[in-house]
Amino acid sequence: MGISAKLSNFIELKYTASFMANYTLKINKKIHQVEVDEDTPLLWVLRDTIGLVGTKYGCGIAQCGACSVHLDGKVVRSCILPVASIGNKQITTIEGLSEKGDHPLQRAWREHDVPQCGYCQAGQIMTAASLLKDVKKPSDQQIEEAMAGQICRCGTYNRIKAAIKTAANIS
Amino acid sequence: MTVINNKLDRRSFVKVSAAAGGGIVLGFTWLSSCSRPERAEIIPELELPDTWVNMNAYLKIGDNGVITIMSPNPEVGQNVKTSMPMIVAEELDVDWQQVIVEQAPLDTKNFTRQVAGGSQSIRAEWDNLRKAGATAKAVLVAAAAREWGVDPSTCTVAKGIISSETGDKVSYGEIANKAVDIEIDPETVTLKGISDYQIIKTDRRNVDMQKIITGQSLYGIDTKVEGMVYASVLRPPAFGQKLQSYDDSESRMVNGVIDVIRFKEKIAVLAHSNWAAMKGKKALKAEWIQDTPAENTEGHNEQLIALLDLEASEPRRKDGDIAKAFAEADQVVEKIYEAPFLPHNCLEPMNFFAHVTEEKVECIGPIQTPAGTQMQIARALDRERDDVHIMLTRMGGGFGRRLYGDFALEACEISSLSGKPVQVLFTREDDMASGIYRPATKYKIRAGLKDGEITGYHITEACVNGNMYGLIPNFFPAWCIDNYLVESHRLDSNITIGAWRAPYTNFLAYAEQAFFDEVAEVLGKDPVQLRLDLYNKAKQHKDDERMQWSPDRMEAVLKLAAEKSDWGNKGSDVYQGVSVYYSHNTHVAEVADVIIKEGEPFVKKVTVAVDCGIVVNPIAAKNLVEGGVIDGIGHAMYGDLLFNEGKPNATNFNAFRLIKMHESPQVEVYFVENNDHPTGLGEPALPPAGGAVANAIYKATGKRLYSQPFVKTMEILG
Numbered sequence: 001m002g003i004s005a006k007l008s009n010f011i012e013l014k015y016t017a018s019f020m021a022n023y024t025l026k027i028n029k030k031i032h033q034v035e036v037d038e039d040t041p042l043l044w045v046l047r048d049t050i051g052l053v054g055t056k057y058g059c060g061i062a063q064c065g066a067c068s069v070h071l072d073g074k075v076v077r078s079c080i081l082p083v084a085s086i087g088n089k090q091i092t093t094i095e096g097l098s099e100k101g102d103h104p105l106q107r108a109w110r111e112h113d114v115p116q117c118g119y120c121q122a123g124q125i126m127t128a129a130s131l132l133k134d135v136k137k138p139s140d141q142q143i144e145e146a147m148a149g150q151i152c153r154c155g156t157y158n159r160i161k162a163a164i165k166t167a168a169n170i171s
Numbered sequence: 172m173t174v175i176n177n178k179l180d181r182r183s184f185v186k187v188s189a190a191a192g193g194g195i196v197l198g199f200t201w202l203s204s205c206s207r208p209e210r211a212e213i214i215p216e217l218e219l220p221d222t223w224v225n226m227n228a229y230l231k232i233g234d235n236g237v238i239t240i241m242s243p244n245p246e247v248g249q250n251v252k253t254s255m256p257m258i259v260a261e262e263l264d265v266d267w268q269q270v271i272v273e274q275a276p277l278d279t280k281n282f283t284r285q286v287a288g289g290s291q292s293i294r295a296e297w298d299n300l301r302k303a304g305a306t307a308k309a310v311l312v313a314a315a316a317r318e319w320g321v322d323p324s325t326c327t328v329a330k331g332i333i334s335s336e337t338g339d340k341v342s343y344g345e346i347a348n349k350a351v352d353i354e355i356d357p358e359t360v361t362l363k364g365i366s367d368y369q370i371i372k373t374d375r376r377n378v379d380m381q382k383i384i385t386g387q388s389l390y391g392i393d394t395k396v397e398g399m400v401y402a403s404v405l406r407p408p409a410f411g412q413k414l415q416s417y418d419d420s421e422s423r424m425v426n427g428v429i430d431v432i433r434f435k436e437k438i439a440v441l442a443h444s445n446w447a448a449m450k451g452k453k454a455l456k457a458e459w460i461q462d463t464p465a466e467n468t469e470g471h472n473e474q475l476i477a478l479l480d481l482e483a484s485e486p487r488r489k490d491g492d493i494a495k496a497f498a499e500a501d502q503v504v505e506k507i508y509e510a511p512f513l514p515h516n517c518l519e520p521m522n523f524f525a526h527v528t529e530e531k532v533e534c535i536g537p538i539q540t541p542a543g544t545q546m547q548i549a550r551a552l553d554r555e556r557d558d559v560h561i562m563l564t565r566m567g568g569g570f571g572r573r574l575y576g577d578f579a580l581e582a583c584e585i586s587s588l589s590g591k592p593v594q595v596l597f598t599r600e601d602d603m604a605s606g607i608y609r610p611a612t613k614y615k616i617r618a619g620l621k622d623g624e625i626t627g628y629h630i631t632e633a634c635v636n637g638n639m640y641g642l643i644p645n646f647f648p649a650w651c652i653d654n655y656l657v658e659s660h661r662l663d664s665n666i667t668i669g670a671w672r673a674p675y676t677n678f679l680a681y682a683e684q685a686f687f688d689e690v691a692e693v694l695g696k697d698p699v700q701l702r703l704d705l706y707n708k709a710k711q712h713k714d715d716e717r718m719q720w721s722p723d724r725m726e727a728v729l730k731l732a733a734e735k736s737d738w739g740n741k742g743s744d745v746y747q748g749v750s751v752y753y754s755h756n757t758h759v760a761e762v763a764d765v766i767i768k769e770g771e772p773f774v775k776k777v778t779v780a781v782d783c784g785i786v787v788n789p790i791a792a793k794n795l796v797e798g799g800v801i802d803g804i805g806h807a808m809y810g811d812l813l814f815n816e817g818k819p820n821a822t823n824f825n826a827f828r829l830i831k832m833h834e835s836p837q838v839e840v841y842f843v844e845n846n847d848h849p850t851g852l853g854e855p856a857l858p859p860a861g862g863a864v865a866n867a868i869y870k871a872t873g874k875r876l877y878s879q880p881f882v883k884t885m886e887i888l889g
Contacts, residue, residue, distance in 0.1 A: 066518055110384065
């Protein structure tokens with residue numbers, strides 16, 4: 001509730017006051033120069049300005065996790081992250097998670113045939129990747145806690161959990 | 172790249188057409204919609220051929236042996252983009268590793284039913300898909316036989332290689348361009364025996380897997396077209412309201428906003444980015460008027476309850492004499508079950524791209540009913556139907572919401588008025604507040620009991636803006652009870668309602684399956700045995716052609732679920748509930764295991780038995796069943812949309828609760844082995860879930876749940 005209330009204030013107050021500015025963003029090890037409104041969430045810079053559409057819009061208030069990306073290796077919700085707040089930090093999106101689409105999680109997703117509609121899966125993978133960076137062999141409870149903010153409307157949760165365990169070599 | 176069109180099959184459904192197989196499709200969709208079937212390991216991309224030969228609307232063969240199979244139906248997460256081409260590939264007899272799958276655009280000339288709805292894709296297209304593959308195979312074999320001067324019937328095929336008795340061999344890729352003049356009637360081809368299947372009934376991974384897990388463009392929302400603009404639309408905030416006046420001066424000051432356009436009762440803000448369009452919409456000031464009283468859930472509830480006591484002018488089904496049965500009964504059990512509205516909440520919000528020009532109407536987007544939407548658009552814009560072209564994208568969920576083309580129509584109207592290529596995107600708030608909801612519904616169920624039997628059954632429905640569809644009165648327990656009456660009442664409302672995954676049965680199944688659990692208890696019968704006895708009764712009526720469901724198949728799934736769940740033999744800390752339902756031509760039984768965790772009932776595991784005939788792609792079929800069960804439980808436990816002054820109480824996921832990973836039970840799935848015509852799985856696993864859980868929670872807590880969402884009811888019960 002806190003986040004959404006804050007965000008809506010943010011939008012209400014800023015819409016007429018914001019101004020265009022130039023930003024240098026480091027995304028998937030490449031430099032991008034963009035000219036956008038300072039309040040533009042990273043999500044829309046990625047999708048509409050740069051054309052990286054793998055990061056998805058689901059709710060706009062950090063409640064579903066579809067827009068999850070990494071900022072200096074930590075998972076963040078790009079739908080509420082104003083571009084002006086990013087500075088020098090390295091951004092990693094699903095397109096840059098691995099060079100050949102063969103991150104252990106991506107391999108495990110294939111093995112378990114995880115997706116149904118597939119729309120949430122980029123966010124699920126990015127969140128899981130952040131977890132596995134911090135915790136090599138997470139317990140079921142640690143997985144559930146890390147993934148608790150990720151919605152899968154199709155209900156593929158059990159396969160997501162199984163795939164995370166496979167990627168972490170947990171039998 | 173050269174494309175050669177085969178002339179065969181003009182008389183039949185597998186027609187060749189330049190529009191279906193020729194340059195237009197290749198030029199427009201090739202890069203965006205080709206997908207390689209996935210293997211467990213990544214292998215290099217298939218090399219594309221120099222020449223394609225179009226065999227028919229469903230497939231083309233490359234000179235290097237690579238095959239493209241068109242997936243005709245919209246992909247909404249039900250896996251048809253993998254499973255339908257598998258069926259073609261099976262009969263074509265090719266190596267699945269050499270297959271590229273391409274999403275077909277809307278093509279009413281070549282395809283019969285491009286719909287994602289009613290769990291019917293596989294069931295309806297099973298024969299067409301097999302014939303498409305088998306006919307192409309027969310043509311290729313005939314061409315090879317002609318080259319060799321032998322009888323085609325002496326040739327054999329394995330993985331795209333044709334062999335003669337004398338040892339000649341030729342690949343499909345080599346022979347295809349010599350087959351262009353051969354015509355074979357699809358009705359005359361021989362189809363494979365089930366025991367010869369090498370692709371069907373084996374696990375094949377999602378053909379879009381690599382794109383999904385690496386974030387490549389795939390969904391409607393990902394559509395980018397040169398010169399396109401983004402539109403965010405302000406719609407009436409409450410149902411029943413109309414636009415009176417508006418001020419767009421601040422909206423037009425927002426950076427990136429191009430234009431503000433009123434259409435009907437809505438206002439579209441056009442901008443260079445979604446963010447600017449959304450900000451522009453927030454800056455609009457609009458006044459709304461309301462001619463009819465504003466609706467609220469309390470009012471609905473009072474009116475629905477009152478309707479339950481009325482006699483309907485026309486019963487939906489009436490067997491025997493219900494009044495007599497109740498008059499003679501030893502006991503009458505009567506219960507009322509209640510469920511709220513539900514939004515669909517597809518994770519990809521509604522969106523559509525349209526570019527309306529004098530020449531044509533070009534559309535791209537996620538839609539479950541492209542053909543119907545094409546007609547809707549043509550009517551609205553006063554155009555010829557053939558002027559409207561629709562490219563299909565993978566959908567980030569549908570659940571029924573994308574059966575309705577309102578968002579596609581909006582994109583077309585805005586493009587028509589602005590002259591620009593436009594993508595309309597709903598914000599989550601738009602998506603939840605401008606819904607076409609699962610209607611709020613109540614059921615009153617009465618059963619007359621005499622001498623340990625159910626002698627009468629009377630169910631009355633009261634539903635906001637809807638009535639159960641015509642087949643439902645013939646579902647279980649019809650034919651199980653001699654005196655049987657089904658009635659339905661509709662409460663008119665401004666709130667738009669529509670199909671929501673397993674329409675009506677998504678709630679009706681819970682009501683009835685919970686009711687039978689209670690009746691079993693009153694009669695002192697085991698809930699499994701009570702159902703088996705009822706199915707036995709229905710077996711006497713198997714010849715009645717109205718009976719779509721099969722008592723034998725119901726019995727089989729129930730016995731399988733009971734066996735696999737260890738029904739009745741669990742320890743004292745596991746509480747089980749059973750539920751069985753037939754819908755969308757598939758029979759499903761579920762047993763829920765509930766435990767008490769930190770003082771609260773928790774669904775630990777659900778054991779599911781399914782009869783859907785031949786299981787085309789088991790790994791994906793199980794996935795769909797698991798998802799259906801978890802979705803069913805999630806909405807029964809938490810789903811709650813209320814109305815106040817015509818507005819929904821929740822417009823985003825901070826206020827509308829969807830099930831999460833830690834709340835999802837294990838789901839064990841078993842299929843009844845048979846060789847029957849395959850049926851669908853998009854919906855049928857959902858309806859039984861709520862009942863199984865409610866019945867198990869009763870065992871665990873002693874509390875009957877008559878109202879969804881269960882969490883709210885449990886809070887009230889304490």
